[in-house]
Amino acid sequence: MSLIVMKFGGTSMAGIERIRGVAARVKREAEAGNQVAVVVSAMAGETDRLVGFCKEASPLADPAEYDVVVASGEQVTSGLLAIVLQSMGVKARSWLGWQLPVHTSGSHSKARIHDVGTDALRAALAAGEVAVIPGFQGLTDDGRVTTLGRGGSDTSAVAVAAALKADRCDIYTDVEGVFTTDPRIVPRARKLSKITYEEMLELASVGAKVLQTRSVELAMKEKVRVQVLSSFSDEPGTLVVDEDEVVEQELIAGVAYDRNEAKVTLISVPDRPGVVATIFGPLADANINVDMIVQNIAADGRTTDVTFTVPRTELARAKAVLEANLGAIGYERLDINDEVAKISVVGVGMRSHAGVAATMFRSLAERGINILAITTSEIKVSVLIAEEYLELAVRVLHTAYGLDAAA
Numbered sequence: 001m002s003l004i005v006m007k008f009g010g011t012s013m014a015g016i017e018r019i020r021g022v023a024a025r026v027k028r029e030a031e032a033g034n035q036v037a038v039v040v041s042a043m044a045g046e047t048d049r050l051v052g053f054c055k056e057a058s059p060l061a062d063p064a065e066y067d068v069v070v071a072s073g074e075q076v077t078s079g080l081l082a083i084v085l086q087s088m089g090v091k092a093r094s095w096l097g098w099q100l101p102v103h104t105s106g107s108h109s110k111a112r113i114h115d116v117g118t119d120a121l122r123a124a125l126a127a128g129e130v131a132v133i134p135g136f137q138g139l140t141d142d143g144r145v146t147t148l149g150r151g152g153s154d155t156s157a158v159a160v161a162a163a164l165k166a167d168r169c170d171i172y173t174d175v176e177g178v179f180t181t182d183p184r185i186v187p188r189a190r191k192l193s194k195i196t197y198e199e200m201l202e203l204a205s206v207g208a209k210v211l212q213t214r215s216v217e218l219a220m221k222e223k224v225r226v227q228v229l230s231s232f233s234d235e236p237g238t239l240v241v242d243e244d245e246v247v248e249q250e251l252i253a254g255v256a257y258d259r260n261e262a263k264v265t266l267i268s269v270p271d272r273p274g275v276v277a278t279i280f281g282p283l284a285d286a287n288i289n290v291d292m293i294v295q296n297i298a299a300d301g302r303t304t305d306v307t308f309t310v311p312r313t314e315l316a317r318a319k320a321v322l323e324a325n326l327g328a329i330g331y332e333r334l335d336i337n338d339e340v341a342k343i344s345v346v347g348v349g350m351r352s353h354a355g356v357a358a359t360m361f362r363s364l365a366e367r368g369i370n371i372l373a374i375t376t377s378e379i380k381v382s383v384l385i386a387e388e389y390l391e392l393a394v395r396v397l398h399t400a401y402g403l404d405a406a407a
């Protein structure tokens with residue numbers, strides 16, 4: 001007998017018919033003698049709808065109340081799945097975030113999980129009851145509801161699996177696993193049977209939303225065995241594993257893209273020591289994540305341009321911070337472009353192979369795609385390009401690194 005956590009995403013939970021399909025899978029695992037905890041997302045589109053209500057109610061909605069609203073989507077699906085399971089003769093009940101409880105930090109809309117209470121959960125599982133847990137939601141120390149950031153149900157599932165020391169954490173979604181790139185953009189993307197934690201972490205952090213970045217971070221730290229697989233087929237999925245479990249390591253594991261990027265350029269910044277701190281200090285204080293940074297050499301010896309990217313969703317705030325600090329920074333003009341996208345290639349093979357970046361630059365140049373900024377890490381190269389070339393660039397790179405499936 002195993003203890004397993006099964007997580008079902010929004011598409012898998014979209015409507016009662018699909019919830020019946022989910023319940024059938026859960027029933028199969030329970031009847032095979034396993035203890036089963038299920039973590040569910042809201043129905044596809046529901047969280048967007050709830051976010052929309054909050055924005056309409058007030059553009060500056062109180063983050064604590066925003067969480068009360070957006071956490072509700074998962075409450076609905078957890079109750080519905082418990083009802084359907086019961087109707088199929090499976091003992092089941094829901095356990096909301098505040099009932100377990102899932103303790104989190106107080107940073108509303110992007111809270112971090114501190115710990116998951118397991119006493120009641122363990123008792124329920126031991127009594128043969130399926131526990132249905134809404135993902136994405138938690139509770140602060142002073143009793144307020146929080147949410148974990150978009151895609152956060154993955155992190156809920158891994159946290160529950162870690163707390164229960166589960167044998168497996170199966171993440172059911174609308175594709176058959178982790179692919180060499182988003183299969184919705186590149187039909188010739190290949191499913192990976194295994195991917196290392198490190199590569200999955202890097203891919204997620206540069207935009208591959210198949211798993212939320214924090215869920216991979218947590219799985220790596222707590223050694224949770226994560227498998228990504230489809231709710232709609234019985235094909236084997238992708239296992240996220242340690243590097244030594246991958247026998248033949250490819251040079252590149254995958255290509256990812258991120259549309260949530262905006263480029264900011266400060267034109268004619270005085271070139272003096274400390275000026276960069278006057279730009280990025282206030283942005284950090286405002287909790288704005290700066291990603292790529294390019295600083296040019298001062299052509300005239302006195303002024304320089306500084307370019308960087310911020311998430312598009314934080315552009316308005318970034319602009320306000322920079323304008324408020326115009327006096328201290330002393331730039332001439334602010335140039336903003338939010339029609340950009342970031343493309344990244346990721347692979348642990350890069351550590352021991354030269355030329356990965358060169359292949360990327362050459363392939364994009366051959367298609368006339370201009371690179372606006374570049375960043376690298378040990379196992380990743382990212383470039384910023386005009387958003388209109390995004391799909392073309394992903395396809396070109398996927399081919400250039402030999403990732404296309406055989407036709």
Ligand code: ADP
Nearest residue numbers: 009010011173174178179181182184208209210
């Ligand atoms: P869920 O609602 O199940 O959490 P998500 O929409 O959050 O599902 O994540 C699954 C989606 O991730 C897929 O439909 C796919 O379009 C996208 N995706 C992006 N990159 C990849 C990749 N490398 N492999 C698989 N899916 C990817």
Ligand code: ASP
Nearest residue numbers: 041047136150151152153
């Ligand atoms: N429902 C939430 C979202 O859409 C959490 C999740 O599905 O993982 O972001």
Ligand code: MG
Nearest residue numbers: 009151209210
């Ligand atoms: Mg998701």
